[in-house]
Amino acid sequence: xxxxxxxxxxxxxxxxxxxxxxxxxxxxxxxxxxxxxxxxxxxxxxxxxxxxxxxxxxxxxxxxxxxxxxxxxxxxxxxxxxxxxxxxxxxxxxxxxxxxxxxxxxxxxxxxxxxxxxxxxxxxxxxxxxxxxxxxxxxxxxxxxxxxxxxxxxxxxxxxxxxxxxxxxxxxxxxxxxxxxxxxxxxxxxxxxxxxxxxxxxxxxxxxxxxxxxxxxxxxxxxxxxxxxxxxxxxxxxxxxxxxxxxxxxxxxxxxxxxxxxxxxxxxxxxxxxxxxxxxxxxxxxxxxxxxxxxxxxxxxxxxxxxxxxxxxxxxxxxxxxxxxxxxxxxxxxxxxxxxxxxxxxxxxxxxxxxxxxxxxxxxxx
Amino acid sequence: xxxxxxxxxxxxxxxxxxxxxxxxxxxxxxxxxxxxxxxxxxxxxxxxxxxxxxxxxxxxxxxxxxxxxxxxxxxxxxxxxxxxxxxxxxxxxxxxxxxxxxxxxxxxxxxxxxxxxxxxxxxxxxxxxxxxxxxxxxxxxxxxxxxxxxxxxxxxxxxxxxxxxxxxxxxxxxxxxxxxxxxxxxxxxxxxxxxxxxxxxxxxxxxxxxxxxxxxxxxxxxxxxxxxxxxxxxxxxxxxxxxxxxxxxxxxxxxxxxxxxxxxxxxxxxxxxxxxxxxxxxxxxxxxxxxxxxxxxxxxx
Numbered sequence: 001x002x003x004x005x006x007x008x009x010x011x012x013x014x015x016x017x018x019x020x021x022x023x024x025x026x027x028x029x030x031x032x033x034x035x036x037x038x039x040x041x042x043x044x045x046x047x048x049x050x051x052x053x054x055x056x057x058x059x060x061x062x063x064x065x066x067x068x069x070x071x072x073x074x075x076x077x078x079x080x081x082x083x084x085x086x087x088x089x090x091x092x093x094x095x096x097x098x099x100x101x102x103x104x105x106x107x108x109x110x111x112x113x114x115x116x117x118x119x120x121x122x123x124x125x126x127x128x129x130x131x132x133x134x135x136x137x138x139x140x141x142x143x144x145x146x147x148x149x150x151x152x153x154x155x156x157x158x159x160x161x162x163x164x165x166x167x168x169x170x171x172x173x174x175x176x177x178x179x180x181x182x183x184x185x186x187x188x189x190x191x192x193x194x195x196x197x198x199x200x201x202x203x204x205x206x207x208x209x210x211x212x213x214x215x216x217x218x219x220x221x222x223x224x225x226x227x228x229x230x231x232x233x234x235x236x237x238x239x240x241x242x243x244x245x246x247x248x249x250x251x252x253x254x255x256x257x258x259x260x261x262x263x264x265x266x267x268x269x270x271x272x273x274x275x276x277x278x279x280x281x282x283x284x285x286x287x288x289x290x291x292x293x294x295x296x297x298x299x300x301x302x303x304x305x306x307x308x309x310x311x312x313x314x315x316x317x318x319x320x321x322x323x324x325x326x327x328x329x330x331x332x333x334x335x336x337x338x339x340x341x342x343x344x345x346x347x348x349x350x351x352x353x354x355x356x357x358x359x360x361x362x363x364x365x366x
Numbered sequence: 367x368x369x370x371x372x373x374x375x376x377x378x379x380x381x382x383x384x385x386x387x388x389x390x391x392x393x394x395x396x397x398x399x400x401x402x403x404x405x406x407x408x409x410x411x412x413x414x415x416x417x418x419x420x421x422x423x424x425x426x427x428x429x430x431x432x433x434x435x436x437x438x439x440x441x442x443x444x445x446x447x448x449x450x451x452x453x454x455x456x457x458x459x460x461x462x463x464x465x466x467x468x469x470x471x472x473x474x475x476x477x478x479x480x481x482x483x484x485x486x487x488x489x490x491x492x493x494x495x496x497x498x499x500x501x502x503x504x505x506x507x508x509x510x511x512x513x514x515x516x517x518x519x520x521x522x523x524x525x526x527x528x529x530x531x532x533x534x535x536x537x538x539x540x541x542x543x544x545x546x547x548x549x550x551x552x553x554x555x556x557x558x559x560x561x562x563x564x565x566x567x568x569x570x571x572x573x574x575x576x577x578x579x580x581x582x583x584x585x586x587x588x589x590x591x592x593x594x595x596x597x598x599x600x601x602x603x604x605x606x607x608x609x610x611x612x613x614x615x616x617x618x619x620x621x622x623x624x625x626x627x628x629x630x631x632x633x634x635x636x637x638x639x640x641x642x643x644x645x646x647x648x649x650x651x652x653x654x655x656x657x658x659x660x661x662x663x664x665x666x667x
Contacts, residue, residue, distance in 0.1 A: 109562050
């Protein structure tokens with residue numbers, strides 16, 4: 001049981017890294033609180049597996065330290081760290097039964113046989129594996145095997161944290177949901193720190209209390225699912241989370257008005273301190289942009305309307321820039337001329353891809 | 367959909383039948399034909415029934431004695447080289463580099479070298495290498511005071527042949543095992559480290575089970591090859607000293623081409639062939655069923 005601190009951590013796979021490009025993992029300072037359920041979200045190759053392997057001790061970082069409850073474990077081998085890891089593909093010991101698989105980590109650590117038996121039955125029960133304890137592990141389905149992998153971590157009573165490296169990749173879609181619920185239940189029951197690596201936003205947002213979004217070797221935002229959705233700190237987070245992702249439009253800002261091409265968009269806040277020369281962009285999620293009849297908002301041209309099931313998404317253009325917007329229930333548009341109503345509170349301004357906090361507007365609204 | 371039945375389709379498999387007949391069945395039947403007849407030359411044959419077989423399988427007879435001596439020699443030889451080459455091959459495979467560019471390439475080429483040398487060249491290399499007067503090995507041993515002479519001492523002859531076979535064929539076992547090891551994903555090793563497994567536990571719980579299939583092939587290949595060994599001992603010792611290294615195939619050639627006893631040789635060929643088939647079948651059945659037996663029983667229950 002421990003909190004995990006990443007202190008000035010960075011890693012490069014090639015020796016003697018010089019430019020930031022050489023780093024697979026750029027400098028990270030982060031604290032994983034004891035008992036938290038974290039997701040590490042990012043596209044393939046963003047450095048999230050590297051980070052996970054550093055925490056578990058399979059990779060020694062080039063720079064920085066990693067602390068478990070304040071104790072430096074940077075150079076400690078994996079087996080001395082009390083970390084459990086569940087891999088992308090289920091790892092079971094083929095020749096052993098489920099029971100032997102679960103007992104393996106304890107047996108290796110010289111735990112007494114009767115203690116092992118009790119613990120294995122307990123964990124087997126929690127994972128719903130009681131019925132198959134004496135079956136050969138190699139004959140089970142992928143999701144049962146993944147539970148065994150997890151179980152081998154859980155049987156160790158001293159385990160600090162459980163790391164998941166895209167654990168649902170090979171699981172059938174209808175079982176994914178079930179296995180994820182099992183994970184959540186275990187997390188609540190066992191008070192363990194869990195770090196869950198994935199590139200699937202649904203998995204991340206449903207599993208975790210806190211999501212760490214990574215992009216190109218760096219953490220771009222850490223926050224609750226709501227924060228990531230409502231206040232993306234980086235245009236990448238806006239794109240990556242949400243379906244469809246956030247609309248990001250090149251803009252200029254004056255007072256509390258943003259201009260995209262010829263269209264004026266009202267803002268809630270003012271941005272007097274925008275850095276000069278920076279690329280200024282306006283971001284708004286499709287969920288906060290509503291299609292309306294002509295003349296009822298910012299004029300747009302409708303290109304297409306997609307029915308994605310629970311809502312209809314309009315693909316429109318503002319001054320030649322593509323935007324996705326929600327079509328309110330019951331609205332019908334004639335022709336291609338329409339308008340967009342935007343929720344000013346949900347419009348964000350980005351300078352060089354990073355969120356700029358505005359100031360409350362003073363005086364009269366534009 | 368209704369199936370069209372047309373027996374003329376059988377003609378389509380006729381070429382295969384013809385090829386198999388000429389490549390296997392006809393030659394085999396010729397041997398069967400010889401095995402039940404006796405000849406005194408001039409292409410005259412006399413029916414002998416199962417006479418050759420009875421003589422062959424009776425250890426008291428001259429032919430039977432020869433046959434069983436060679437058979438035991440052969441089985442002993444196969445047992446020894448399997449007992450050495452399989453563990454040694456696994457050990458070599460485990461210590462081969464698994465990644466690292468040129469190191470892997472260099473090791474693979476080195477390992478493959480003995481396999482690329484023709485059998486009779488291997489025999490010749492070792493014959494010269496082990497000679498007491500000019501051979502590096504023989505001369506070195508003798509000059510250190512060890513009276514090594516593979517042409518005179520049966521034990522020395524055996525040791526030389528075994529070492530030669532190990533030198534020639536351990537690479538094959540090692541390369542097969544190496545292929546098996548390479549197919550194990552890294553996650554298994556990482557999981558084992560996390561589980562605190564010892565080096566020995568990693569070997570018995572991950573590496574050995576994953577190598578099972580290739581090991582089966584390796585054992586089968588090495589058994590068959592060693593049980594049918596001919597060229598290398600023939601070149602090295604010629605079956606001597608005395609009959610100390612006369613294996614079945616060497617004896618068979620002596621019988622068929624040296625003495626021209628076609629009937630006896632044919633009977634011996636057939637029995638020899640059946641032994642190889644039987645042993646391979648037993649090996650294969652035992653090793654493939656060892657793992658699946660449990661699963662079958664569970665499904666049944």
